[in-house]
Amino acid sequence: MPQHYPFSAVVGSDDMALALTLSTISPAIGGVLVRGEKGTAKSTMVRALASVLPPIDVVAGDRFSSDPREADPLSPDGPFPPDVDVETRPVRLVELPVGATEDRVLGSLHLEKALSEGVTEYEPGLLARAHRGILYVDEVNLLHDHLVDLLLDAAAMGRSTVERDGVSVEHAARFVLVGTMNPEEGELRPQLLDRFGLTVEVAAPRDPATRVEVVRRRIAYETDPAAFAARFADDEADLTARIQAAQELITKVDLSDWAMLKIAEVCAAFEVDGMRADIVTARAAAAHAAWNGRVEVGREDVRAAARLALPHRRRRNPFDAPGIDEDLLDQILGDDEPEPPQADDGAGDSSASGSDSSASVGDSSASVGDSSASVGDSSASVGDSSASVGDSSAAGGTEEVTVTAAQQPYRPRLFTVGGTGAGESGRRSRAITETGRRIGAAPRSGGGGSIHLTETIRAAAPHQVSRGRTGTGLDFRPGDLRLAIKEGHESNLILFCVDASGSMAARRRMEQVKTAILSLLMDAYQRRDKVGLITFRQDGAELALPPTGSIDIAAARLAELPAGGRTPLAEALSRTADVLRLERVRDPRRRPLLVVITDGRATYGPDALARAHQVARHLGATGVASLVIDCETGKFRMGLARTLAEHLLAEYVPLGEVSAAALTDVVRSGLSEGAA
Structure with a gap:
């Protein structure tokens, strides 16, 4: 067969x-x-x-498949005699x-x-x-x-x-x-x-x-x-x-x-x-x-x-x-x-x-x-002008749903997961990896890695007398072998939970939100992260993109994202918890970073805001690293996104400070005021 x-x-x-x-x-x-x-x-x-x-013809018995017709094959098993045996395979x-x-x-x-x-x-x-x-x-x-x-x-x-x-x-x-x-x-x-x-x-x-x-x-x-x-x-x-x-x-x-x-x-x-x-x-x-x-x-x-x-x-x-x-x-x-x-x-x-x-x-x-038919070609769709998708019926009347385009992405701040992980090698959070700086050693446990020579000698040295060593050399045993432990950086799962309700539908606000997400997506692309996208509006939350390594598909989904309707914040956080739970089973080594992008309002269902805060507390208790990006603008603010961040035990970041340049300006301004 x-x-x-x-x-x-x-x-x-x-x-x-x-x-x-x-x-x-x-x-x-x-x-x-x-x-x-x-x-x-x-x-x-x-x-x-x-x-x-x-x-092909190879030199018989050579582990490196040398060509017998070569005058001087580059093989550690050589050199070979002129009448070397040849086999065809x-x-x-x-x-x-x-x-x-x-x-x-x-x-x-x-x-x-x-x-x-x-x-x-x-x-x-x-x-x-x-x-x-x-x-x-x-x-x-x-x-x-x-x-x-x-x-x-x-x-x-x-x-x-x-x-x-x-x-x-x-x-x-x-x-x-x-x-x-x-x-x-x-x-x-x-x-x-x-x-x-x-x-x-x-x-x-x-x-x-x-x-x-x-x-x-x-x-x-x-x-x-x-x-x-x-x-x-x-x-x-x-x-x-x-x-x-x-x-x-x-x-x-x-x-x-x-x-x-x-x-x-x-x-x-x-x-x-x-x-x-x-x-x-x-x-x-x-x-x-x-x-x-x-x-x-x-x-x-x-x-x-x-x-x-x-x-x-x-x-x-x-x-x-x-x-x-x-x-x-x-x-x-x-x-x-x-x-x-x-x-x-x-x-x-x-x-x-x-x-x-x-x-x-x-x-x-x-x-x-x-x-050109690839879904990954997002450069055209991202730059499209905002267009009306149509009307969607919401409680209290008919509300127009719009699609707004992102602008040119910028370099965002680096957001990481705290502690030290052990996930796939990447460029975001600290982790024990196969590459990086050496921070210690551990006994060999079946896997590969680079030898930590000093620790191997140190492990063998106390047993030389009991092993009956003679001469000047050390008597090593397989159990003495120590492999280097290295600390580098890992990639993470960046799960976006994006508010696309009516309170976000203002053209300028949604444009800023999409630009911020696109910038974070580009950062995730450079750092080898997986990304997922949950959007919520009207009466529920949708997993618009299951966690994937394809950043360009996430950018395409973002470009198509409409805005309008009520704000089902509690439902969105519940869906987020389900996705994180499933991903923890599928890829237990990859630590997640949850990015919630909202103004913190909740308007769908009875006691909408109280239910949202209750779900947020449960999600925060799981220990997931979270980030709340506050999209609220204007002089008079309710501060609901900051309250949500407190319940999630998350880092709070205003939308305008996602950019690395904006953060630098804030720091410089603070230093100038302190000096004055």
Whole structure:
């Protein structure tokens, strides 16, 4: 029974298939990032890729998969004799789990042998195992930034250097890096996004006939995997032969002056930063030419490469989705290229595909995805002028409900959760993390981490006599090992509870509220937080956005937020308590920060204000870190938001002091008055 679904049997993922194929033809491209909603065959296709790649020859017994044809392979197990034994094996697909530690990725000192035998031996990590293969990271956006940096540096340099725990090792690490992610769970930082060679947007097909074919094939595979694999065996073999021919042909592909100039013009027109885009586009264009059996790069090769290499590199705002204007691309490329010559041996005949999906891999005219339709493109919606949504019936009469836009966001104050947490690494609150400053040590308990050498020696020293030590060396045992405890910063769950009732509906007030929230969202984006959004108006509270890592979706929900009607404050706080309770079960390590944005009024139901204060006291007793942003304005204020903050045991902040600049002005004013 085959282990994976056949690569050529996947329907409707032409751009992803093309990007993966180009990266295997030319690993120097720098890997592929696949962005798409759940259930779009991202993982299925990546896992199937290894089965269509040509097998490789390796040095027998070498842990680092050295190529026997290399004169001096970079392997710690070398050097090898000229008549070394050779074995042929399939290309490996190595999966890197999101929770992997740095020593698991890079490799480190073999602890058991170091402590029991006193020898220094390097234990290879996942990068060594992935050499000359595929390194796959599912949910790469949830991987720690420093681990993503390690992967991308190794992919770019083709080698991995380990200097830690008394080990100094360098080994080859050339692999195809493939990362998949669901944008709803959070974005990659722009500086990390740029390091991926190619990017692809995938989505479920909207054509009913295509969807039917996807379901039909999946059911057929699950019913009889062997028969289904046999059905596509010829297609898989054709793909393997075509990839192998392209890998051999790419060294002969010529990047003419015309092609280089067009690539430079395209990159300049899309205002990409740096020169990485030009280099990646050139490599991808050469790979595309080889894939189609050509020895000279032409217009279609440049176009296909630009569609995959530039969308994530163009200048954009943090909440904008990657995308590229294909009309502008066609305008720049024009149609004045000479006809490129064909390869003499015909090894890369583009008609060699045996199935509809494999044929479409070489079709460079397919759309990479209309990113302008993404819900994450909030820059346009945030800047829209306020518009009337319609009337909503409220007790006491008919009240107009309006939608008001936010203005340009500003740098907000840093709000944190008190104490020291132990959540995912981030940039907000203090926490015990895998990175940061060393503050102590603890016995090893099965996990990884960096060795605290001083504390390890201190733990072993009192037992030397009882262990019968002879000589000058220390007698270590595994139980002596101590790992460093480090304090850094964690990411948090920022749960917004936003008052959208009639008392907030004044255009100026709602504009300030949305601008403040957008500013806090941008701050959460930079600090790797999850965010959730609860809104309340009329007769209830709505979870407008369940807690997610996708800040851009939160910005889009904010832009659509209407205002008007009564104020169900008690109901909103009750809903907030329910959401926090559920998230505590789902993600117990991530500490929440509740941000209530209101003027403190409560007008829905009997004893509305008393009920709201009662719920607030119960919520405050749970110990959740809270912040109340007071939206009340004018000379005569009721001070209800401050009272709410007291019941919640929350920090109280007037809306005008959310900005870091505004807070600085307040402090300076106070210092000036004190000096006077």
